[in-house]
Amino acid sequence: MTTTETATVQARPQSARMENWGRAFYRFRQSWLSVVGLAIVLLLILVALLSPYIVPHPEHLQGVTNTAARFQPPSASAWFGTNELGQDIFSLVLVGSRISLFSGMAVVFIAIVVGTTVGAIAGYFGGWLDEILMRLPDLLLTIPSLILAMAVAAALGTGVFNMIIAIAITWWPAYARLVRGEVIGKKEEQFMVAARALGANATRILCRHILPNIMSPIVVKASLDMGFAILTVASLGFVGIGVKPPTPEWGTLLSGARSYMPDYWWTAVAPGTAIFLAVLAFNLLGDGLRDVLDPKARR
Template sequence: MSLALRRASFAERHAASLRQLRFFAWSFGRSPSSMLGLAIVLGFLLVAAFGPWIAPYPLDAEGAMNLGNRLKPPAAAHWFGTDEMGNDLFSRVVLATRTSLWVGLTIVGMATVIGVPLGIAAGYFGGVARAVIMRVTDVFLSVPGIVLALAIVAALGPGILNGIIALSIVWWPGYVRLVEAKALALRNEPFVEAARAVGASNLRILAVHILPNCTSPIIVKASMDMGLAILAAASLGFIGLGAKPPAPEWGAMISVARTYMPNWWWYAVFPGLAIYLTVLGFNLFGDGLRDILDPKSNRG
């Protein structure tokens, strides 16, 4: 009988999960802008995954030289035209997608790993721990993130890896603020009090009760931060502190291309359009997730 009851309980939970997923999909599908964001994000991921097979001239991303094709306009042979070295811009833009995805995931991932535990500790334990963590967070938040990142990169030296480290260092305070507020509201909830009453350790309470209830805002913030992280990394590349040519990176490509404007406009337009679409896609996708996962922010 006990086994039958457990099976019935599992079946009920499974059915409830399926109903919730169907409701999420229905709610998400009602928003054209969210669906557009999802389509752009999926396209971005597919290009990043299959870039080496999509790019017609993959060696052009490694700094090949073909001066006979220098600064050719968009045509059938080169859909996005060519750069000052004769490299195919379409191939370079496509292969730069994987770099941008890696940069965005690394920055957001490191910021989450640092910020979420600190935010949970500050909100749940309070007292001295909260005061110390939040004062350090306030110090980082008092300086504009890009300015602090510039200072860190200047100290470490230019390069895409140092740019990622710098942006990760300035990105985590936002997660501390978000998770601290959520944990502060959860620590006195009845289910947390009940867990304390039965003798659950603080680590178990944090892992089983606090963290799962913080995942929705974390997912929403991470999805929206992906586009911003890619844009910030491109900004460092644009001013010469991020990726260095001939590495395929959108910001570095625009940095070189600006000296060829306006006559050779395609050199800057297509990498800039890639940045624009990627940031737009992640922002629209994040808005859709926020409306589903955080009903209080649903704008109808």
């Protein structure tokens, strides 16, 4: 084969890959709601990353109070008003995005790693190993996830790390069942038979052949779960078993504001709106990714 022919053969897969990406992007931008969701998600992540550097009142993040300025309505000096301690709510919500967003991402990441590992092993090997590995997810799925997360968080104690672990424990069984079903469907296809005939071991088959071909449903589920993970983080903070003050977190801020409704409505509107935007944005983004990665599910 000449050099020109070799370059042509190598260029064809790259051209096909670029064409697939182009089609995927076209399907994604067909839904303007998905584009809006992506824009909001990127904006929230950017705000979370830059919040320590752009916060107007960093001293309020350390628990400093100013009782002379308590319950001031939204104004030019305090965009979201102040709370019962005279702290700037805009500053608290801004920095609270770091904990809420990154805790949700950590929960989904841990759930994907654990659930994918368990589901892939159970689905590929089957038999008694499948029966043993999948009984725990079946048991956990019978308990409402929020109730189980509250129980585990209460047992572990307060704190960001304990909260993430508590929620992740309730989240991974769904990924295990999803991956198990996908692996069972893929392991008997022709390319898998060919890989085994060539002498590939189980680890190589799972990591190089099966998992790359089942990433689409995992990515779609992860994008949709992000909003619910953020909502669960806020729920634990709201009931008092998540992040404790003075560490700002959207659920904790909302919990502190409920005693002052409706007279001082701005204390609850700001963190509530932040939670609403985050959940809505990730759901819209998840719908768009579903349309791109699963053409059969297109609206």
